[in-house]
Amino acid sequence: xxxxxxxxxxxxxxxxxxxxxxxxxxxxxxxxxxxxxxxxxxxxxxxxxxxxxxxxxxxxxxxxxxxxxxxxxxxxxxxxxxxxxxxxxxxxxxxxxxxxxxxxxxxxxxxxxxxxxxxxxxxxxxxxxxxxxxxxxxxxxxxxxxxxxxxxxxxxxxxxxxxxxxxxxxxxxxxxxxxxxxxxxxxxxxxxxxxxxxxxxxxxxxxxxxxxxxxxxxxxxxxxxxxxxxxxxxxxxxxxxxxxxxxxxxxxxxxxxxxxxxxxxxxxxxxxxxxxxxxxx
DNA sequence: ACCCAGGCGGGCG
DNA sequence: CGCCCGCATGGG
Numbered sequence: 001x002x003x004x005x006x007x008x009x010x011x012x013x014x015x016x017x018x019x020x021x022x023x024x025x026x027x028x029x030x031x032x033x034x035x036x037x038x039x040x041x042x043x044x045x046x047x048x049x050x051x052x053x054x055x056x057x058x059x060x061x062x063x064x065x066x067x068x069x070x071x072x073x074x075x076x077x078x079x080x081x082x083x084x085x086x087x088x089x090x091x092x093x094x095x096x097x098x099x100x101x102x103x104x105x106x107x108x109x110x111x112x113x114x115x116x117x118x119x120x121x122x123x124x125x126x127x128x129x130x131x132x133x134x135x136x137x138x139x140x141x142x143x144x145x146x147x148x149x150x151x152x153x154x155x156x157x158x159x160x161x162x163x164x165x166x167x168x169x170x171x172x173x174x175x176x177x178x179x180x181x182x183x184x185x186x187x188x189x190x191x192x193x194x195x196x197x198x199x200x201x202x203x204x205x206x207x208x209x210x211x212x213x214x215x216x217x218x219x220x221x222x223x224x225x226x227x228x229x230x231x232x233x234x235x236x237x238x239x240x241x242x243x244x245x246x247x248x249x250x251x252x253x254x255x256x257x258x259x260x261x262x263x264x265x266x267x268x269x270x271x272x273x274x275x276x277x278x279x280x281x
Numbered sequence: 282a283c284c285c286a287g288g289c290g291g292g293c294g
Numbered sequence: 295c296g297c298c299c300g301c302a303t304g305g306g
Binding site: 129166 | 304
């Protein structure tokens with residue numbers, strides 16, 4: 001069995017950092033094993049001791065390797081990305097702390113659902129909500145895991161049935177997004193379009209504002225110009241770069257572009273995860 | 282008990 | 295445009 005060679009990939013940080021939370025991987029890190037349902041089948045990744053080789057176990061190994069490579073952006077030139085975003089001491093330590101954390105590239109619909117559910121919410125609860133959606137309405141695989149329900153399935157549900165999953169006021173957004181994405185809007189046709197087009201199209205969905213659209217553009221479409229600013233990123237930027245003084249989102253957006261350039265979406269993930277863990281751990 | 286969470290739409294000036 | 299408000303729910 002020949003493994004896949006990987007560089008600068010830390011699955012633990014990548015999988016734990018909530019991007020997006022529709023992507024669930026069971027992480028047995030002491031044994032360097034990760035398993036997840038890639039939408040088609042169950043995949044098991046087994047890392048070598050030095051973390052540079054991965055055995056990919058799956059029924060259809062060819063499909064699994066291709067999906068693994070796409071989702072974890074294995075062809076990204078990490079040394080170059082790091083060198084371009086490593087412009088200051090905070091980013092330097094964030095990269096050191098979470099070295100090998102990758103952005104992931106995920107299904108646009110799942111990413112949309114996840115980040116609509118994320119608003120005014122916290123990671124633990126989002127994770128729980130998504131699992132509940134999968135458990136109740138997802139398509140079950142032979143291996144026992146479930147995939148996230150497609151827009152047509154969710155569109156068949158009543159708002160009350162969605163609320164019963166625990167999502168509260170977000171139910172009307174989810175319902176509306178499902179209606180739109182099973183009808184007039186084709187999320188998949190947006191692939192290959194530019195960042196501005198992707199974002200403005202996404203914002204036509206009721207319940208998708210600027211921040212959520214940026215998350216979807218980044219983690220569902222791979223648009224690295226997207227720099228989503230949530231409460232954690234905002235606080236961290238203000239504390240680290242502006243002496244704790246409150247700044248407007250628009251100002252911070254401009255700052256990010258100037259500070260971290262074309263790979264600022266990558267920078268954002270390190271700011272988010274490092275910033276949150278500075279407070280929480 | 283109280284506060285907050287990967288924000289949003291709506292209403293107001 | 296900018297600003298402010300309410301919002302369902304559960305974990306710390």
